[in-house]
Amino acid sequence: MSLPWDVLAVYAALAVWAGLLVLGFRRRTFGPFFGMGIAILLVLNVRYLVSGVGVAIPAFVGIYDVFDNLGLGRDEGAPALAQCVDNACSVWGDRYTNHPSWGVAFYDRFVNGPQSRRTMLYTHIFFNSIAFVLMHVQLARPGTGPNRSQHRLIGKISFAAITVGTFFAVWLSTEHGSVSEYGGNLSMVGFWSMSAVVYGSAIKSVITARSGDVAQHRVWAIRYAGAMWGAFWLFRVMLVITGPLLRNYESASLLISIWFSAPLGLLVAETFRRRFSGVTSSNAERQLTPA
Numbered sequence: 001m002s003l004p005w006d007v008l009a010v011y012a013a014l015a016v017w018a019g020l021l022v023l024g025f026r027r028r029t030f031g032p033f034f035g036m037g038i039a040i041l042l043v044l045n046v047r048y049l050v051s052g053v054g055v056a057i058p059a060f061v062g063i064y065d066v067f068d069n070l071g072l073g074r075d076e077g078a079p080a081l082a083q084c085v086d087n088a089c090s091v092w093g094d095r096y097t098n099h100p101s102w103g104v105a106f107y108d109r110f111v112n113g114p115q116s117r118r119t120m121l122y123t124h125i126f127f128n129s130i131a132f133v134l135m136h137v138q139l140a141r142p143g144t145g146p147n148r149s150q151h152r153l154i155g156k157i158s159f160a161a162i163t164v165g166t167f168f169a170v171w172l173s174t175e176h177g178s179v180s181e182y183g184g185n186l187s188m189v190g191f192w193s194m195s196a197v198v199y200g201s202a203i204k205s206v207i208t209a210r211s212g213d214v215a216q217h218r219v220w221a222i223r224y225a226g227a228m229w230g231a232f233w234l235f236r237v238m239l240v241i242t243g244p245l246l247r248n249y250e251s252a253s254l255l256i257s258i259w260f261s262a263p264l265g266l267l268v269a270e271t272f273r274r275r276f277s278g279v280t281s282s283n284a285e286r287q288l289t290p291a
């Protein structure tokens, strides 16, 4: 059996990335960690747009096969594992015949589903990836000083991108009521709450910018960035840990990611903001209060 080099390359990249995180804590600078996180995200997401769901989804499911089958015999199943037709939903061939059941449903929904559903997924991925990259450009080049007009323009493009991306995420999740492997209605409402956390913080960031409240704009921009990192990276990293731990309960690991990734990301960003900038929300508010 040939090895899935793309999945192995992702593991190697994730190992280097984890090293950068450790280094970041030691040196108190996270630039390389953030840069590599954006780069891996782009490689994973561009693959959907270039090669399509038939190639990208088996590679994505393949990342989790190794973890979800840890400690199990070759054909040993579990309530949260399932098989797929011709074992086509993962890149591992005969090595793994049981896959996370959400992965089997994910493959079936998009590879065997209608073209309109695939188009919605590509649109979601395209616009959310643009918003993800642009939010870093905005944080790196704040709108004070000479960057003001450029910051405003990119802010508008970025907000339009997250609006379209989130709209299609909400639309896709309205179909989840009948997808028991995702958790049915709990998945649907969970994705709506995830959208509310991400989009709500984006809206707060826009409102504070428009009212000229620079300090609060910065606070909400950082919270939005945290929610976005949570929605993408924490969501997927949490599955690596919860997948094998909770494989006796179908959809439990996915539901935990759906409900908690974005709020957790926001919380982490807020904690770092307070610790590293030394500015608490109440401090910021005080700074804004006219004398």
Ligand code: HEM
Residues within 6 Å of the ligand: 041, 044, 045, 048, 060, 106, 109, 121, 124, 125, 128, 129, 132, 166, 169, 170, 172, 173, 191, 192, 194, 195, 198, 199, 228, 231, 232
């Ligand atoms: C507002 C927060 C988000 C919500 C509610 C959300 C929701 C969703 C939904 C519903 C799906 C399809 C699952 C299905 O219907 O079977 C999906 C897949 C996907 N989303 Fe999101 N998403 C969010 C944020 C993001 C972000 C920020 C990115 C990229 C920067 C992203 C990239 C993807 C990708 C690549 C997939 C395909 C699965 C994968 O390979 O990871 N999403 N998302």
